[in-house]
Amino acid sequence: xxxxxxxxxxxxxxxxxxxxxxxxxxxxxxxxxxxxxxxxxxxxxxxxxxxxxxxxxxxxxxxxxxxxxxxxxxxxxxxxxxxxxxxxxxxxxxxxxxxxxxxxxxxxxxxxxxxxxxxxxxxxxxxxxxxxxxxxxxxxxxxxxxxxxxxxxxxxxxxxxxxxxxxxxxxxxxxxxxxxxxxxxxxxxxxxxxxxxxxxxxxxxxxxxxxxxxxxxxxxxxxxxxxxxxxxxxxxxx
Amino acid sequence: xxxxxxxxxxxxxxxxxxxxxxxxxxxxxxxxxxxxxxxxxxxxxxxxxxxxxxxxxxxxxxxxxxxxxxxxxxxxxxxxxxxxxxxxxxxxxxxxxxxxxxxxxxxxxxxxxxxxxxxxxxxxxxxxxxxxxxxxxxxxxxxxxxxxxxxxxxxxxxxxxxxxxxxxxxxxxxxxxxxxxxxxxxxxxxxxxxxxxxxxxxxxxxxxxxxxxxxxxxxxxxxxxxxxxxxxxxxxxxxxxxxxxxxxxxxxxxxxxxxxxxxxxxxxxxxxxxxxxxxxxxxxxxxxxxxxxxxxxxxxxxxxxxxxxxxxxxxxxxxxx
Numbered sequence: 001x002x003x004x005x006x007x008x009x010x011x012x013x014x015x016x017x018x019x020x021x022x023x024x025x026x027x028x029x030x031x032x033x034x035x036x037x038x039x040x041x042x043x044x045x046x047x048x049x050x051x052x053x054x055x056x057x058x059x060x061x062x063x064x065x066x067x068x069x070x071x072x073x074x075x076x077x078x079x080x081x082x083x084x085x086x087x088x089x090x091x092x093x094x095x096x097x098x099x100x101x102x103x104x105x106x107x108x109x110x111x112x113x114x115x116x117x118x119x120x121x122x123x124x125x126x127x128x129x130x131x132x133x134x135x136x137x138x139x140x141x142x143x144x145x146x147x148x149x150x151x152x153x154x155x156x157x158x159x160x161x162x163x164x165x166x167x168x169x170x171x172x173x174x175x176x177x178x179x180x181x182x183x184x185x186x187x188x189x190x191x192x193x194x195x196x197x198x199x200x201x202x203x204x205x206x207x208x209x210x211x212x213x214x215x216x217x218x219x220x221x222x223x224x225x226x227x228x229x230x231x232x233x234x235x236x237x238x
Numbered sequence: 239x240x241x242x243x244x245x246x247x248x249x250x251x252x253x254x255x256x257x258x259x260x261x262x263x264x265x266x267x268x269x270x271x272x273x274x275x276x277x278x279x280x281x282x283x284x285x286x287x288x289x290x291x292x293x294x295x296x297x298x299x300x301x302x303x304x305x306x307x308x309x310x311x312x313x314x315x316x317x318x319x320x321x322x323x324x325x326x327x328x329x330x331x332x333x334x335x336x337x338x339x340x341x342x343x344x345x346x347x348x349x350x351x352x353x354x355x356x357x358x359x360x361x362x363x364x365x366x367x368x369x370x371x372x373x374x375x376x377x378x379x380x381x382x383x384x385x386x387x388x389x390x391x392x393x394x395x396x397x398x399x400x401x402x403x404x405x406x407x408x409x410x411x412x413x414x415x416x417x418x419x420x421x422x423x424x425x426x427x428x429x430x431x432x433x434x435x436x437x438x439x440x441x442x443x444x445x446x447x448x449x450x451x452x453x454x455x456x457x458x459x460x461x462x463x464x465x466x467x468x469x470x471x472x473x474x475x476x477x478x479x480x481x482x483x484x485x486x487x488x489x490x491x492x493x494x495x496x497x498x499x500x501x502x503x504x505x506x507x508x509x510x511x512x513x514x515x516x517x518x519x520x521x522x523x524x525x526x527x528x529x530x531x532x533x534x535x536x537x538x539x540x541x542x543x544x545x546x547x548x549x550x551x552x553x554x555x556x557x558x559x
Contacts, residue, residue, distance in 0.1 A: 011345070080341065084357065087358055231309070
């Protein structure tokens with residue numbers, strides 16, 4: 001971890017219009033949870049639907065995409081990364097710092113709002129709120145690593161990330177059961193499933209498979225980002 | 239030029255101790271089928287070296303390779319024997335000022351330079367930042383956000399970022415682009431001072447006059463090839479000893495054309511949509527004479543520029559030799 005790189009990254013993330021997106025999505029979910037509670041609609045089934053469909057399957061991938069690609073992609077695109085790369089700082093320190101900032105943003109803007117939304121909807125019943133919080137957290141770490149790597153590798157990281165999060169995870173998962181197993185969302189859901197007794201929460205992936213896969217994707221994404229950043233060459237204008 | 243000689247005379251060991259040498263050996267770089275740099279070997283030592291070439295000649299590609307931002311497709315780039323590619327340690331002795339204008343616009347000049355000093359893990363980052371900012375005379379503007387800086391100020395703060403760790407080697411990619419004449423003079427002065435301290439400085443430019451005013455040693459690159467190398471006087475002579483083409487815009491191009499032809503200082507004058515295309519026989523004499531001819535003819539001059547095409551042909555001329 002490098003405090004200077006973290007400071008610059010955080011300031012660039014919170015200074016841009018992106019910050020509004022970061023704030024807007026969780027705010028919407030919290031407003032929805034508040035309305036559901038105030039109107040008395042928020043039973044267990046509705047709560048599971050909101051936490052699973054909105055928090056885990058929509059808010060988390062989108063926020064992780066914004067945070068993960070945003071901590072490094074734009075800096076590479078506009079050449080600012082040169083100022084960091086021309087320092088005797090090991091590349092893995094740069095990547096780990098960027099990843100830590102991304103995960104920090106995911107915690108603040110996705111994990112904590114999930115906890116608050118869960119508590120608003122159903123309180124502490126059946127450990128549902130905390131189970132989804134943990135699920136969103138582990139999913140967020142894996143997504144963070146994937147999207148940071150994508151931010152280093154691709155100049156179209158946001159597009160590719162959106163295609164992955166929406167097409168692969170949402171659409172393909174519905175049609176091809178096999179694809180559903182290769183899904184961060186299902187792995188995160190599996191962790192959530194293990195932490196709550198609510199019958200509506202089920203994953204297609206066993207916990208024994210989900211946890212190693214989450215770890216594997218996180219480590220692989222981080223390593224890939226380090227390797228690619230080490231040999232990052234500038235796109236020459238000529 | 240006297241300053242060039244003066245700098246050459248005061249060459250002394252670099253700040254890091256010893257003489258630092260940036261060496262390129264048989265360096266080529268290609269993108270697919272396009273060869274951007276073709277088998278270039280050169281050694282850059284203390285003092286100011288100008289990397290001269292027309293736009294698209296491969297100067298930026300070369301500087302990126304020297305700065306460790308691009309692997310050569312073949313050949314080696316070394317700093318005192320150590321490869322620069324995939325070797326972040328070289329940045330302890332190397333400062334790089336990229337051509338692109340972007341710095342971290344949301345930081346103030348001071349925050350930016352302090353951050354750079356911290357990233358270099360300098361023992362006293364605040365003091366190093368203060369010194370670097372003072373060196374580029376940006377003390378007054380250091381408290382303002384970089385996003386609000388003029389081009390010249392951005393260039394200077396980028397310079398400070400490259401100088402904060404007092405590197406013996408400094409690479410500048412087109413440092414004068416977009417600067418006004420005053421900022422240009424200030425930066426030239428700064429670069430001269432840096433060189434007088436014994437640093438190895440290389441800057442790229444496509445403008446001959448910039449290079450001539452600043453560099454003792456010139457490396458000319460044309461179409462990815464090393465076209466000439468040596469003392470600026472020698473290269474200057476090669477370059478002036480041929481016709482020059484100027485594009486001239488004025489209030490009355492026809493009348494000016496008649497005056498130029500009558501004077502005989504031009505080999506040919508062509509009336510084009512963009513203005514007059516003048517092929518001058520003697521560069522120095524023509525630049526001296528043209529304003530006088532215009533004044534006598536009562537024509538207001540709007541723009542006099544050595545045309546890019548002319549530069550290109552200067553370079554081709556060099557390659558041909």
